[in-house]
Amino acid sequence: MRFRHFIAALALALVPATGIAQDHDRAFEAYYAGDYQRAMREWRPLADRGDAVAQYYLGWMYDYGEGVPQDDVEAVRWYRLAAQQGDAYAQSSLGWMYESGEGVAQDEAEAVRWYRMAAMQGNSHAQSNLAQMYLTGRGVQLNDAEALRWYRLAAGQGVADAQYGFGWMLDEGRGVAENDTEAMQWYLLAAEQGLAEAQYALGYMYDEGTGVQQDYAEAMRWYRLAAEQDLVFAKNSIGVLFDEGRGVEEDNAEAVRWYRMAAEEGSVSGQVNLAWMYYVGEGVAQDYTAAAQWFQTAAEQGDADAQLELGVMYDSGRGVARNSAEAARWYQMAAEQGVAEAQYLLGGLYDSGVGVVEDDAEAKRWYRLASEQGHTQAKSQLDKLEGRGTAVDTVVDSLAEALTRMLLCREQNAENCE
Template identity: 30%
Template structure:
């Protein structure tokens, strides 16, 4: 499954794929729309209008193995700066606009506008004058991601450590992820875990989520699903979508918590509403089958369509089956086979749909192939 467009969001550092890797059983994905990478539940009752599936679909793609966070995802970002804003280069920094509110941090204001060299100069001045930990964290961010200055992981780690020692939870989190990834020094997962715990205790949701992943992973600590669930709950309650998805998976499978399909669906919905693609797909499946939530095929199809357009091969395959067979929606073989061809190109093949496609009239095949080419921009 393709990665959601969440570039440089720190809670993705260990990736929600770890959840799937720990819980997946490699079960086949059938017309009942089994969630990607999850254990096959007993087949739910199909919608009355749904024709009988001709053959089971192939196994869902295996979830990737747990991995260390990416190097460029370790630093906290206040928000993504507008794409059209550029810094004034190293020759002369553009001064940050004066804030009406004297409590507004001018350095972070410059950072948010993409004026990275200005942000660097303002943060450095503030550190020299007041030893401000927030400015130290910002300097770590700029060095870590080569924003307005040459990338230097060693200096980034040093600034993060100074801020962390002064109690800044953002710096604790960023330094933890660097320690786990082995950036700016030797990898030290134990120290990274200690920093995550300290940051989580201060209310950093992403730190609680990533600490939960370590308990789920079972390498830094012995695997403890109950503790992982507690940490996911802390982060989920603070609105972290990855934690909401992970906790929903726990409730669905009854791992670390009492099995509760209604709570699983509620959490999946919360994560789906903020564009967590994995959650969009699984919540669509829950709506399609009426699992833990009232059945709602139109909404399920809409979510699958949205996830398909965000390049989720799993969603594309499920949507293809629904459209080709007309399950709860009008039959649309051209679009159905279009999504089948797109998903197949991404590695999510489906022999049953291949067989059906081969039986279609030449004009249907041609239109579907042209639509797939148009999707890929080759026509």
């Protein structure tokens, strides 16, 4: 994640204790007064003479278009000059440019190299970014232990993203024994700094009673804070609380409002929830067509439950024209993701030859998969189908045996061979 990471006192501390300091003083004074062009005029001569701090700030100003037209390529040039002189902030920024492919060809391995140089000097934001690279295996081999180590160092320096990342690893038990209580503490530190992801995680823990006593009102409070920063997951979760009356008075219309916001912003869970509200007519007028549209939006993004429900709607002709072949297609997608009900329904289509070519072997396969997950109806249908097969096999075997005896009899010229 990108960090706007310079602070006046720290920046001044980076300046060599020489006469150059006065030039930097004037540049910083202009910069923090918002007079970027004057700051650029003060820093440019210093940067041209090889001053690493000035080079870093020139890179920053080109990066953000402050006092000059925004120019990623020029930003990279100045960051590199400062980074090659060992400036940790420039190394961290150059690492980001390589990670994101801004002003330079994207190269995650090169990003890791620059992050590591800065992190080894104690740069907290580079430490956090390096941890993320280890956690996701980008530019370096995935290594939870290394991710945890760098997150811990950055979190200890107060970096909100690192506090959240460290908390998440404790929450998930990645690279460390799972510890929900300690995870909660780190989420809180990041949430109090305004990090939306941490606010959502904190809300979720209050919602579920994980690492803390369950408290729906607190869950709602943290979800709202995250939602105010447009975190889509939080909007869906607020909808769920209104839908179920947890921590607030049940209000289906308000639930629909939040589900719609989440759905329109791409939340698959929000799309599925909104589809159900249309399907059952809660908080909104019942509308099977709208339900089918939202189920389809979620299904096309790979949501197995939505794929199942869309299949059911094509199977029954609710909200869409009845189409057994289309039902089979959506059942298949959900069934391949392990949804027992979809496996059962798909087995039924193969059993009856509706929407697909009748195929007892395929019917048995899908019934069996559903049955193995405890689906009782699938087990019953599988038993019937296998029983039917056994009866047919018995008849065929008997006929084959009778034919064999008749042919043998005739070969021996015996009488009464029928």
